[in-house]
Amino acid sequence: xxxxxxxxxxxxxxxxxxxxxxxxxxxxxxxxxxxxxxxxxxxxxxxxxxxxxxxxxxxxxxxxxxxxxxxxxxxxxxxxxxxxxxxxxxxxxxxxxxxxxxxxxxxxxxxxxxxxxxxxxxxxxxxxxxxxxxxxxxxxxxxxxxxxxxxxxxxxxxxxxxxxxxxxxxxxxxxxxxxxxxxxxxxxxxxxxxxxxxxxxxxxxxxxxxxxxxxxxxxxxxxxxxxxxxxxxxxxxxxxxxxxxxxxxxxxxxxxxxxxxxxxxxxxxxxxxxxxxxxxxxxxxxxxxxxxxxxxxxxxxxxxxxxxxxxxxxxxxxxxxxxxxxxxxxxxxxxxxxxxxxxxxxxxxxxxxxxxxxxxxxxxxxxxxxxxxxxxxxxxxxxxxxxxxxxxx
Ligand code: ADP
Ligand code: MG
Numbered sequence: 001x002x003x004x005x006x007x008x009x010x011x012x013x014x015x016x017x018x019x020x021x022x023x024x025x026x027x028x029x030x031x032x033x034x035x036x037x038x039x040x041x042x043x044x045x046x047x048x049x050x051x052x053x054x055x056x057x058x059x060x061x062x063x064x065x066x067x068x069x070x071x072x073x074x075x076x077x078x079x080x081x082x083x084x085x086x087x088x089x090x091x092x093x094x095x096x097x098x099x100x101x102x103x104x105x106x107x108x109x110x111x112x113x114x115x116x117x118x119x120x121x122x123x124x125x126x127x128x129x130x131x132x133x134x135x136x137x138x139x140x141x142x143x144x145x146x147x148x149x150x151x152x153x154x155x156x157x158x159x160x161x162x163x164x165x166x167x168x169x170x171x172x173x174x175x176x177x178x179x180x181x182x183x184x185x186x187x188x189x190x191x192x193x194x195x196x197x198x199x200x201x202x203x204x205x206x207x208x209x210x211x212x213x214x215x216x217x218x219x220x221x222x223x224x225x226x227x228x229x230x231x232x233x234x235x236x237x238x239x240x241x242x243x244x245x246x247x248x249x250x251x252x253x254x255x256x257x258x259x260x261x262x263x264x265x266x267x268x269x270x271x272x273x274x275x276x277x278x279x280x281x282x283x284x285x286x287x288x289x290x291x292x293x294x295x296x297x298x299x300x301x302x303x304x305x306x307x308x309x310x311x312x313x314x315x316x317x318x319x320x321x322x323x324x325x326x327x328x329x330x331x332x333x334x335x336x337x338x339x340x341x342x343x344x345x346x347x348x349x350x351x352x353x354x355x356x357x358x359x360x361x362x363x364x365x366x367x368x369x370x371x372x373x374x375x376x377x378x379x380x381x382x383x384x385x386x387x388x389x390x391x392x393x
């Protein structure tokens with residue numbers, strides 16, 4: 001496996017700044033979710049894949065218990081945070097430094113030895129685009145800090161590590177995020193998507209290699225983000241909880257899509273009914289996608305499931321915005337086999353499954369549609385299903 005560029009750059013900058021080599025260099029990828037949106041907090045199914053893009057961390061132990069982290073993406077003093085590992089507590093570090101500090105804190109709280117260390121990190125995941133730059137950073141720091149203290153990485157349970165990273169993000173950073181992103185970053189397998197049952201946290205890599213089938217996964221960052229996204233997220237969670245209560249199930253995951261038509265009448269509120277319909281049908285679409293991938297079916301056949309997922313997010317869950325709807329529409333009109341918004345919604349990225357030879361035409365069609373509508377041009381992000389977090393040197 002070749003060394004990812006961010007790991008190479010982190011390592012070179014480490015040598016410049018600190019003199020001498022790091023003790024090791026680690027890398028953890030960002031992710032994109034192929035299908036399964038807003039199913040995670042309903043204990044349902046998701047199908048993300050780890051990207052080739054991610055965060056590289058060069059690290060060296062320090063004897064004084066101080067953790068010092070420098071990001072190559074930030075200038076000057078802003079780019080370095082410093083804290084004593086022993087003093088870490090929620091609220092002790094704010095800003096971007098809360099991500100690495102939160103990971104050190106969660107590891108320490110769980111009883112792992114956490115040494116003081118100098119860390120230099122570099123990333124090629126665009127932040128805030130919905131490709132989980134924050135989890136790539138956290139997972140890279142997690143494997144680096146563990147690697148510095150626990151020389152035998154085979155003792156690491158990656159799902160347990162994903163839970164620790166969730167604790168860091170929920171309780172230290174203060175972001176109410178789920179478990180999918182860390183699971184994808186830590187468990188990623190090249191040329192596979194990861195079928196994750198968010199109730200049991202069972203992970204099954206399923207073959208997904210567009211390139212080997214004359215296809216490509218086009219991801220477009222629409223460069224839009226809704227200002228009220230936190231409130232919208234809380235609102236969808238509340239609607240799902242209300243729907244589960246009305247149906248008398250622990251979570252919407254327990255509702256079979258085939259039973260939906262007969263059960264729906266028990267939900268009085270038509271908005272909640274639509275929210276439930278999205279989650280239940282989305283779980284079914286994930287399962288159908290997984291069946292096709294497991295069976296080695298023509299990948300083009302999952303296109304209709306991707307597009308149906310988008311329609312469900314647009315009409316039933318109401319989490320799309322004009323920019324993402326237009327990107328999906330333009331990609332399909334230009335010949336994509338399927339297209340959908342990916343991520344939490346209200347902006348972020350759109351993915352499209354396209355013939356490899358048509359990728360530029362489809363991207364150009366979306367750009368032209370955006371220009372016509374007066375939207376900021378979208379940015380293409382190469383997307384290849386890639387390996388998960390690892391030590392690279
Ligand atoms: P996403 O994870 O979807 O990219 P978030 O808002 O969850 O978006 O995370 C973005 C935040 O993560 C940034 O505002 C910053 O605090 C932190 N972050 C991401 N990448 C870096 C980096 N290379 N250096 C420093 N902080 C980063
Ligand atoms: Mg994030």
